[in-house]
Amino acid sequence: MERSLLIKEVIPFFLMFASLIGAAILTDFLLHQLQLIWLGRYLGIPGTLIIILSFLYSLRKRKIIQTGSPKKLLQFHESCAWLGSLLILVHGGIHFNAILPWLAIVAMLIDVISGLIGKYLLKRSQKQISSQKKKLMEQGMSNDEIEKAIFWDAITLDLMKQWRAVHFPLTFVFAVLSLIHIVSIFLFW
Numbered sequence: 001m002e003r004s005l006l007i008k009e010v011i012p013f014f015l016m017f018a019s020l021i022g023a024a025i026l027t028d029f030l031l032h033q034l035q036l037i038w039l040g041r042y043l044g045i046p047g048t049l050i051i052i053l054s055f056l057y058s059l060r061k062r063k064i065i066q067t068g069s070p071k072k073l074l075q076f077h078e079s080c081a082w083l084g085s086l087l088i089l090v091h092g093g094i095h096f097n098a099i100l101p102w103l104a105i106v107a108m109l110i111d112v113i114s115g116l117i118g119k120y121l122l123k124r125s126q127k128q129i130s131s132q133k134k135k136l137m138e139q140g141m142s143n144d145e146i147e148k149a150i151f152w153d154a155i156t157l158d159l160m161k162q163w164r165a166v167h168f169p170l171t172f173v174f175a176v177l178s179l180i181h182i183v184s185i186f187l188f189w
């Protein structure tokens, strides 16, 4: 009996996201301990630059640039997105004055989640479901029985596919909100 998608794929995915939030809380805590809270404000700049750098992969994927191995660039995209988000989270800290940059952070976090879903869950889950179907067919199960057996896995997979569809539009929302925040900061510097 195969372990369900939930245990095999969703939990490792959740741990990856939790590591980002955990690292942000830890970094913020250390900055407070070391009396370096001011540094957090400046982390917005490298955070933004690193996230911009991560878009090299998006340019490669859409063939706007031709050089670089797509696989390596994807890894680069993931690492930059993780590190950049970490710096931005620490930058936002626990200060609440303005709503707009916080909306940008919410968009960023949902974006990170949708990216992780694409990475961790979709491909492997699709493969797992089709190999599961094949196995059940070989065991002589009818189509109806197979549908029933994989019902919850198929629902989980459908939900994950929805998530992926939000990755690009959300990046756009995130970029616009961030840009408004950055422009207003520089106007009033």
Ligand code: HEM
Binding pocket: 041, 044, 045, 048, 088, 091, 092, 093, 095, 096, 097, 098, 099, 101, 102, 104, 105, 108, 178, 181, 182, 185
């Ligand atoms: C060049 C990049 C950036 C610069 C120079 C910058 C600068 C700043 C500064 C100076 C503040 C303090 C404002 C205040 O205390 O009133 C601030 C706050 C903040 N920034 Fe940024 N930022 C940048 C990028 C970003 C990005 C990309 C995000 C989100 C995705 C972001 C989210 C926030 C949040 C949540 C706060 C706290 C707002 C609050 O106090 O309620 N920043 N930023």
